Amino acid sequence: MRYLDKAAVDNIAVGAAFLGTGGGGDPYIGKLMALSAIEKFGPVKLFSIDEIKDEDFFIPAAMMGAPSVLVEKFPKGDEFVKVFQKLANYLGKEQIAGTFPMEAGGVNSMIPIVVAAQLGLPLIDCDGMGRAFPELQMVTFNLDGIPATPMAISDEKGSVGIFETIDNTWTERLARVATVEMGASALVSLYPATGAQMKQSGVHHIVTLSERIGEIITSKNRDAKDKLQELLNLVSGYELFQGKIVDVIRETKGGFNLGRMHLEGIEAFKGGEMKVHFQNENLVAEKTGQVVAMTPDLICLVDYETLSPVTTESxxxxxxxxxxxxxxxxxxxxxxxxxxxxxxxxxxxxxxxAIEELVKKAVAENV
Amino acid sequence: MRYLDKAAVDNIAVGAAFLGTGGGGDPYIGKLMALSAIEKFGPVKLFSIDEIKDEDFFIPAAMMGAPSVLVEKFPKGDEFVKVFQKLANYLGKEQIAGTFPMEAGGVNSMIPIVVAAQLGLPLIDCDGMGRAFPELQMVTFNLDGIPATPMAISDEKGSVGIFETIDNTWTERLARVATVEMGASALVSLYPATGAQMKQSGVHHIVTLSERIGEIITSKNRDAKDKLQELLNLVSGYELFQGKIVDVIRETKGGFNLGRMHLEGIEAFKGGEMKVHFQNENLVAEKTGQVVAMTPDLICLVDYETLSPVTTESxxxxxxxxxxxxxxxxxxxxxxxxxxxxxxxxxxxxxxxAIEELVKKAVAENV
Structure with a gap:
């Protein structure tokens, strides 16, 4: 166990936004929310997965919908706790032992910190994706047959819904139409889990991995190339392209940010071109017409100089x-x-x- | 208190379909459901509004969505009780004293009879419209500020939702999108009410009025004109037109049956024409371009010979x-x-x- 200080929160927001592969929300907004909650309610404990009890019960809290909307519907701060407590009450679990993020993302990694601070609960170093994905059934718990429901959903105005569905695809369908009606973004608590389930079906160490990535990205007085090399080593990653955004096609539809961007090669990649398709998250990267990375592998955009994560809405x-x-x-x-x-x-x-194969092939064919 | 026998149920279904003004579902389907429940679980008690206690608690059960869809998604029979009990459990009210219809309609007057039979509860002679309307806030309880929520909604497959909204317009919005996603029809329990609230804000004697209308319509060995006169006297009604349907424009959209029908005058109305617009329920009747009846007044279509109610889906x-x-x-x-x-x-x-004025005007102007 350790306490998350201001620097830790800063780094987690940045690192989680990197792993958010374009989705999961803007890390600046996320960071502001978490820091203000910690300032008001006190520091948050981080528990590793080994420190929680199998029989204890945990609930995540997250935002669902089009991340771009959050910029306009800025959270008041208490809506995350409300949806979390709604689910806790519905489940009849008075002693919830902690909370955890549903996915890695600039906002969705921070919401559980807000809830943890406000309710004096620990944050658990585990999530359900190890990255961000756009739909509710895209959670590692789902792969092991753990139901997403009961789930709670609410808007910033105060309307609340609870769903219990026959499968996790129906959770996504019903929560999605509610989200769209609520204004394309909503707060959700779902996939309530025991400690044993989190150990078995969660993605572990995601908060500390995010923090480590954030440390590298925000470290001062180092050149981009040097930081990048350390980052790639840490995550077993590849630099697929360096480019300038020359076109972005996008729409907000069905509670998602959908679209495609076109990059023109710069520096070492001058003369080349890349297209990246996204649905909240980046899904496919095509270099000169050839796919070089595809979902579920992660496609992360960062600023050329600072390596700051670039989310789809920005x-x-x-x-x-x-x-x-x-x-x-x-x-x-x-x-x-x-x-x-x-x-x-x-x-x-x-x-x-797998990206390892695609990169090998691209190098061999000189794409 | 009295028991509803088979004949009573028959008549209520027909009379409620008449008051359903085109919506509220097909009375034949409704009747089958109610009779089969009574056969299986025993007779149902009907309580007048004066026989219930102010402090007792009552929950309606109904179908929401496009009535035409019900013909294809025929109910299994236990889904009404499920949604009713879901709401009862959520409210923590173990002793629900009875149930009542949300609106008058061929199906929506019968669903509470199914629930009453199955759970051994009385049916109360009261509803929330005195007719049928397409949206959830169109309930007399709403006019007195009674919240529609907590409400429960479910589909025939078994997924369930509960909503608690900031107002009844938001109940309609969220339940509507859920209904559409569930396949354009859903089961709902909403406007939970005390006996005192039902006395204050409900439409009383609706079940017995439906029954009386049904008796007239289904009475044998009488000519249509004679039955019609008795019916018009009972409901203070007007025969606005006699016609043949020559055109129906309709679509199922947003969980509603929307459209317009065109009638060509026959018999006493030969040479005239009428248009009737509907959204599940008939909303406006125009005779030769002049409005002769409009919502909230009731526009009821019946078969020319038998006076059987004609629902929009038929x-x-x-x-x-x-x-x-x-x-x-x-x-x-x-x-x-x-x-x-x-x-x-x-x-x-x-x-x-008001229809009284419109009819007077039409007569004066010889429309």
């Missing part, structure tokens, strides 16, 4: 970025994992190929 | 019908009533005029 014409690819958690690379979040699920007509 | 080219208009319950004719269900709410650009 994509801008002319921005210079690096595209980094890294292998997904092994749970996503199983048959059920690929069925749930692989390219075919998102409508791409090809099988999943 | 409109057919060539069918010969009579169009009957009758004044709405006085609660709907208040300022708040007209705001909630008057013509302007449904997008018609004119103020509400």
């Amino acid at each position: 994509l801008k014409y002319g921005k210079r970025v690096r595209v980094i690819g890294l292998p997904a958690h092994e749970k996503w690379r199983t048959e059920k994992g690929v069925q749930t979040v692989g390219p075919r699920y998102f409508g791409y007509d090809y099988d999943y190929v | 409109l057919k080219y060539g069918k010969r019908v009579r169009v009957i208009g009758l004044p709405a319950h006085e609660k709907w004719r208040t300022e708040k009533g007209v705001q909630t269900v008057g013509p302007r709410y449904f997008g018609y650009d004119y103020d509400y005029v």
